Every structure is written in structure tokens, then in C-alpha cells.
Amino acid sequence: MEPTLRQILRAHRRIAPYIHRTPILTSATANQLTGLNVFFKTENFQKTGSFKARGAINGILSLQERKPNVKGVVTHSSGNHGLALAWAAQQLKMPCLVVVPENTAAVKINAVKTYGAEVVLSQPTPQARKLLCKELSAEKSYEIIEPFDNYDVIAGQATIAIELMEQVSDLEAIVVPVGGGGLSAGIALATKLSKPHIRVLMVEPKGKELAKSMKAGNWMWDGPDRNFSTVADSINRQHLGKLTWPIVLKYAESDVLTVEDEEIIQGMKFAFQRLKIVVEPASATGLTSLLTRKLQKINSSLQNVGVIVCGGNVDLDHLPWYDHQASK
Structure with a gap:
């Protein structure tokens, strides 16, 4: 709802x-x-x-209220949401993985890494990055925090x-x-x-x-x-x-x-x-x-x-x- x-x-x-x-x-x-x-x-x-910092931190905090033993979080993002989730995960001392399109500017990728998140490159389509995110979530038992949905x-x-x-x-x-x-x-x-x-x-x-x-x-x-x-x-x-x-x-x-x-x-x-x-x-x-x-x-x-x-x-x-x- x-x-x-x-x-x-x-x-x-x-x-x-x-x-x-x-x-x-x-x-x-x-x-x-x-x-x-x-x-x-x-x-x-x-x-x-x-603004993405608001949704990212609320996403993780809400998740922790429902599932206190969250192992980590993963998302797919070409920019601001990935950066925000990496920051939010760092604040809460939680592992974070961000799937980004392979054509993402290096400055954006490096910014995500500065917050301690792992970056994985995907094909540059919404479908490809979402699929890879789902696969990595299953592999690592990380929870997905979607960028907007x-x-x-x-x-x-x-x-x-x-x-x-x-x-x-x-x-x-x-x-x-x-x-x-x-x-x-x-x-x-x-x-x-x-x-x-x-x-x-x-x-x-x-x-x-x-x-x-x-x-x-x-x-x-x-x-x-x-x-x-x-x-x-x-x-x-x-x-x-x-x-x-x-x-x-x-x-x-x-x-x-x-x-x-x-x-x-x-x-x-x-x-x-x-x-x-x-x-x-x-x-x-x-x-x-x-x-x-x-x-x-x-x-x-x-x-x-x-x-x-x-x-x-x-x-x-x-x-x-x-x-x-x-x-x-």
C-alpha cells in the first residue's frame, strides 16, 4: 500500500x-x-x-525495523541513488553493493567507492542492471533497495x-x-x-x-x-x-x-x-x-x-x- x-x-x-x-x-x-x-x-x-539521501537512509532504517539481521544492501543506479545508498549504508555500518551501467562517468563511480561501497558494472540498459542487481542480491543475501520503486x-x-x-x-x-x-x-x-x-x-x-x-x-x-x-x-x-x-x-x-x-x-x-x-x-x-x-x-x-x-x-x-x- x-x-x-x-x-x-x-x-x-x-x-x-x-x-x-x-x-x-x-x-x-x-x-x-x-x-x-x-x-x-x-x-x-x-x-x-x-534528495536521494532521504529515501536511501529511510529505506535502510525501515528495513532494519522489519529485519534486524540484514546482511547488506544492493541497488542499481547510474548516479545519485547509488551514491546516497552507499552513504546511508556507511552511516549504519552495513555492506553495500551498487550496480552501475558500464558507461557511467568515472567521477560518479569513484564517488560511490569513497563511501565504501562495492561497484559492479552492467550493460547500459535498465533491464540489464536490474537483472544483475537481482542476481547479486540472491548470491550475497543482500536486500534490494530500489532507486524509486x-x-x-x-x-x-x-x-x-x-x-x-x-x-x-x-x-x-x-x-x-x-x-x-x-x-x-x-x-x-x-x-x-x-x-x-x-x-x-x-x-x-x-x-x-x-x-x-x-x-x-x-x-x-x-x-x-x-x-x-x-x-x-x-x-x-x-x-x-x-x-x-x-x-x-x-x-x-x-x-x-x-x-x-x-x-x-x-x-x-x-x-x-x-x-x-x-x-x-x-x-x-x-x-x-x-x-x-x-x-x-x-x-x-x-x-x-x-x-x-x-x-x-x-x-x-x-x-x-x-x-x-x-x-x-
């Missing part, structure tokens, strides 16, 4: 000793350019540099919305990036179960095509899960999860904000230059949807808008405005 508000609040208390209560950032320039009062929830300042992980991510609503009392909407759906499902759940008048809008990179499914009210993508090409590479999977999809369909707005790569790059530059924060491309999608007035076109009455800045793990040797231009 999907997490209840009581379970989300319990997760909030459970993980509080381990994580940062991330600050709210405001910008007069952003407000002027968007015509809104924008409140940035800066999860780029979270442990390991992304796990109710404990979803509850951990939901704590972001609890904090945001405590920090900003008069929110009217929250804009959240969507990849596999763990973050957006958590934000939508926590928000709608506690303050149902607040709208939760997902923002996707062009190519994901979630907007079609949300408008139709059922999943429109019949093919296998795949990674599509976008500068926002941490949210580049086509499918949502089996657990996350029903939650966002039920609680998030049917209008999905779609942003293109060039727009994301400009939003990322704005964050670097004007907000003075380092954000990864996925983190810039929410800001981008406001700067390009995609949200305002959907609902011109909104004024106080929260934006989830999901992470700041950037490969400085491969900034997207250089790589994207070189690929043309």
Missing part, C-alpha cells in the same frame, strides 16, 4: 538525525522574471548532494514536502522534476494528504512523454523501459515505476510541464550565475519551467510556487553547455 501521512511523518522523524533540513532560497531576480514568488527547496545542499524510499523523499510546507506557509503549488517517479510521488503524497489545496506539477525533459499518459489517465508507453537522450541524464528513463505511477496519477496535476534541452541549459546557467548555486541539469528543470512561463500559461492565478532543486552533483569536466554544443 502507498505510504500514509502518518508513515511519512514517522519517516520524517526517523531520518532527521542523519540528514540536513535544507534551506529555502529566494531570488528577487527570479521573481521579477517569472512574475511569481518562487521558493527554492535546495536539496543540492543535502547529504551526498541530492520502493515505498520506504518514496516516504523518505516525501519528507521534502513536509519541510517545505513548514518553511513556506502560503504555498499554492510545488514544481518537481520527474524521472522514475520516487521524488514526484513522495512530494505529491505528502502535499495532497496534508494540504490538498496545493497543486503538485511535474516537470519532464522532452522525450519522456509523461504528459500524454497523465492526460489520458493511463499509461501510454507500450514499449520496454529505455533511457532517452537528454542533458538531464539523471531523469532520462522513459517509464515511471509500478509503484510510483499510480501515486502520481492520483495525486499530481494532469498537466505536465515539458522543457527542452536548450531551455534546461539556460536554466542551469541562470542558477549558476544569478542564484549562485551549483545544480545538475535535472535540478534546473523546475526553474526552467518558470523562466519559460510554461507553468504560468497553464495557470496564471498561481503566485507562491515552491521549486524542488533536486541535486547538485555536476561533472565539471562535462558541463552540458559545452557537451551539447560540441554534439551539434
Whole structure:
């Protein structure tokens, strides 16, 4: 069953000793350019540099409550979740194994290893890495902590919305990036179960095509899960999860904000230059949807808008405005 508000609040208390209560950032320039009062929830300042630390630590702590003798944990991840689970396992003195695609940047692999986790390379498809993760789980008797399709992980991510609503009392909407759906499902759940008048809008990179499914009210993508090409590479999977999809369909707005790569790059530059924060491309999608007035076109009455800045793990040797231009 999907997490209840009581379970989300319990997760909030459970993980509080381990994580940062991330600050709210405001910008007069952003407000002027968007015509809104924008409140940035800066999860780029979270442990390991992304919101994923919340779900990872709640995943392990919840698992330990149910199974006190857990031998270790394993996951599959191309970046932030693997890093977060490695950190969480280190905090709790537990062995951790992370399956990553063989084309993962060395800087990401090395970051996972710094937290003491073992890294195993897989073929670069969602199916291949998930299968290898399952095999290693059986071989080592480790518990799998899925990157997003796990109710404990979803509850951990939901704590972001609890904090945001405590920090900003008069929110009217929250804009959240969507990849596999763990973050957006958590934000939508926590928000709608506690303050149902607040709208939760997902923002996707062009190519994901979630907007079609949300408008139709059922999943429109019949093919296998795949990674599509976008500068926002941490949210580049086509499918949502089996657990996350029903939650966002039920609680998030049917209008999905779609942003293109060039727009994301400009939003990322704005964050670097004007907000003075380092954000990864996925983190810039929410800001981008406001700067390009995609949200305002959907609902011109909104004024106080929260934006989830999901992470700041950037490969400085491969900034997207250089790589994207070189690929043309």
C-alpha cells in the first residue's frame, strides 16, 4: 500500500538525525522574471548532494525495523541513488553493493567507492542492471533497495514536502522534476494528504512523454523501459515505476510541464550565475519551467510556487553547455 501521512511523518522523524533540513532560497531576480514568488527547496545542499539521501537512509532504517539481521544492501543506479545508498549504508555500518551501467562517468563511480561501497558494472540498459542487481542480491543475501520503486524510499523523499510546507506557509503549488517517479510521488503524497489545496506539477525533459499518459489517465508507453537522450541524464528513463505511477496519477496535476534541452541549459546557467548555486541539469528543470512561463500559461492565478532543486552533483569536466554544443 502507498505510504500514509502518518508513515511519512514517522519517516520524517526517523531520518532527521542523519540528514540536513535544507534551506529555502529566494531570488528577487527570479521573481521579477517569472512574475511569481518562487521558493527554492535546495536539496543540492543535502547529504551526498541530492534528495536521494532521504529515501536511501529511510529505506535502510525501515528495513532494519522489519529485519534486524540484514546482511547488506544492493541497488542499481547510474548516479545519485547509488551514491546516497552507499552513504546511508556507511552511516549504519552495513555492506553495500551498487550496480552501475558500464558507461557511467568515472567521477560518479569513484564517488560511490569513497563511501565504501562495492561497484559492479552492467550493460547500459535498465533491464540489464536490474537483472544483475537481482542476481547479486540472491548470491550475497543482500536486500534490494530500489532507486524509486520502493515505498520506504518514496516516504523518505516525501519528507521534502513536509519541510517545505513548514518553511513556506502560503504555498499554492510545488514544481518537481520527474524521472522514475520516487521524488514526484513522495512530494505529491505528502502535499495532497496534508494540504490538498496545493497543486503538485511535474516537470519532464522532452522525450519522456509523461504528459500524454497523465492526460489520458493511463499509461501510454507500450514499449520496454529505455533511457532517452537528454542533458538531464539523471531523469532520462522513459517509464515511471509500478509503484510510483499510480501515486502520481492520483495525486499530481494532469498537466505536465515539458522543457527542452536548450531551455534546461539556460536554466542551469541562470542558477549558476544569478542564484549562485551549483545544480545538475535535472535540478534546473523546475526553474526552467518558470523562466519559460510554461507553468504560468497553464495557470496564471498561481503566485507562491515552491521549486524542488533536486541535486547538485555536476561533472565539471562535462558541463552540458559545452557537451551539447560540441554534439551539434
